[in-house]
Amino acid sequence: MVRSDARENRARILAAAREAFAEDGGVSMNRVAQRAGVGAGTLYRNFPTREALVLAVYQEEVARITGTVSDLLARMPPLEALRHWTTDLVEAMRRKHGLGDALSAGAHQAITEQSYGPVIAALTQLLDAGKSDGTIRADADPGDFLQLTGALWRAASGPEDRAPRMLALVLDGLRTHR
Secondary structure (H helix, E strand, O other): OOOOHHHHHHHHHHHHHHHHHHHHHHOOHHHHHHHHOHHHHHHHHHOHHHHHHHHHHHHHHHHHHEEEHHHHHHHOOOOHHHHHHHHHHHHEEEHHHHHHHHHHHHHHHHHHHHHHHHHHHHHHHHHHHHHOOOOOOOOOHHHHHHHHHHHHHOHHHHHHHHHHHHHHHHHHHHHHHO
């Protein structure tokens, strides 16, 4: 059983780290502790290494993204839900790749292994909803979709962000053609 103040400290640390990493992937652990309003000991008790903190921030982001599927499907048609969800995933992947220098090869592997299953499950739910209503091709595969969309987070962002156009092409390929 974790004390409520310990849970709150952990949540504050993760929130501060997420914001700090978004601004500067090289931010120090001490700066994260200051932003979170905790001492260095509290930070290191929760996250013994910088890599552990980065991984926790990323895991929390994957859980947030995969947890939005049901709400999206309740509010919009499956193809539109898939567009919104994928755009959110692309932004998270871009942030993760921005932290690449802070992570070892082993940590990158851990992120991939820990996030693949939940992401595939979320994609399966989105694709199955579209298959059920007839808007998405019956042969659409979540693994194929994830591999195709991998190019989106590698596309240059900024004023000439190609990701939305590329996603539109991928989604058009998923549509059933009557």
